[in-house]
Amino acid sequence: MNDALIKETVGGLLTTLELDFDDVIVTKEEDMMRAEIVSKTASRIIGWHGETLNSIQHLAKSIIRQQEKLARSPFLVVDIDGYRKSQEDKVRTIAEQKADFVRKTGHRVALAPMSPYFRRIVHLHIANTPELSDLTTESAGEGDYRQVILRQKPGQTATDDQELSPVIESSSDDGLDNLDI
Numbered sequence: 001m002n003d004a005l006i007k008e009t010v011g012g013l014l015t016t017l018e019l020d021f022d023d024v025i026v027t028k029e030e031d032m033m034r035a036e037i038v039s040k041t042a043s044r045i046i047g048w049h050g051e052t053l054n055s056i057q058h059l060a061k062s063i064i065r066q067q068e069k070l071a072r073s074p075f076l077v078v079d080i081d082g083y084r085k086s087q088e089d090k091v092r093t094i095a096e097q098k099a100d101f102v103r104k105t106g107h108r109v110a111l112a113p114m115s116p117y118f119r120r121i122v123h124l125h126i127a128n129t130p131e132l133s134d135l136t137t138e139s140a141g142e143g144d145y146r147q148v149i150l151r152q153k154p155g156q157t158a159t160d161d162q163e164l165s166p167v168i169e170s171s172s173d174d175g176l177d178n179l180d181i
Contacts, residue, residue, distance in 0.1 A: 003033075005067065009060045010035045010078060017056075019045050032075040035060070042081035053078060077117075088121050095122045098150050099135055108151040113144060122148045 003026040010024045014037065021039040028034075039045055046053045057078035065073050077084055091114070098109050111122065119139055126137045136153050139146055 005064060006033055006035050006060070006076065009063050009067075010037065010056065013056050013059055013063075014045070019052075021045070032077060035076060035078045037078065037080040039080060042083070045080050046083055050083065053080060053083065087118075091118050091121050092125045095125055095148075095150065096132070099126070099132055102135060102150050102152060106152070108149055110140065111148045111150070113141065113147045116146075119146065119148050126150065 006026045007024045011021070014021045014024075019039070020041050021037050023038040025036045025038060026033060027036070037045060044052070045056070047055075057076065060078060061073040061076050064070070064076065068074075079085060095111065098111060101107075102109055114122075123137045123139075126132050126135055134153055135150055138149050138151075140149050141147050
């Protein structure tokens with residue numbers, strides 16, 4: 001996937017949708033590409049809870065997959081005004097808070113259901129943060145109810161037969177209810 005193709009595809013979609021923008025800046029971050037839209041009308045491009053931005057991202061990935069004849073959709077994140085970045089940071093922060101709970105109680109904990117993208121953010125954050133090296137993650141559940149489970153690594157104080165707490169939280173105080181990917 002090259003920068004010019006991503007820039008042309010995202011820009012073309014924005015133009016077709018008559019959404020004003022100044023530029024699309026493409027960067028590579030680890031194993032993914034990020035297309036940052038520069039616009040004075042960010043809220044219009046984000047849409048209601050990120051629906052417009054999600055649609056633009058989905059279409060861009062599909063177009064690039066078709067044009068490049070890829071077997072899988074490329075790992076591309078379309079962002080504007082740091083919207084996605086702030087959500088990614090929020091997921092990491094919540095994972096760290098839940099990690100503290102796991103350490104204090106010795107119990108496994110399941111985060112609220114989230115998209116594959118945000119589950120991946122959590123898995124990578126836990127795996128790549130030295131301060132969290134005593135923890136491990138796994139995904140459980142199906143479809144829209146798939147969630148990340150945090151637990152201490154074997155040999156720590158938690159046991160595998162402990163009940164997950166909470167599986168699906170009834171309150172929305174964990175901040176994961178408005179994730180838009």
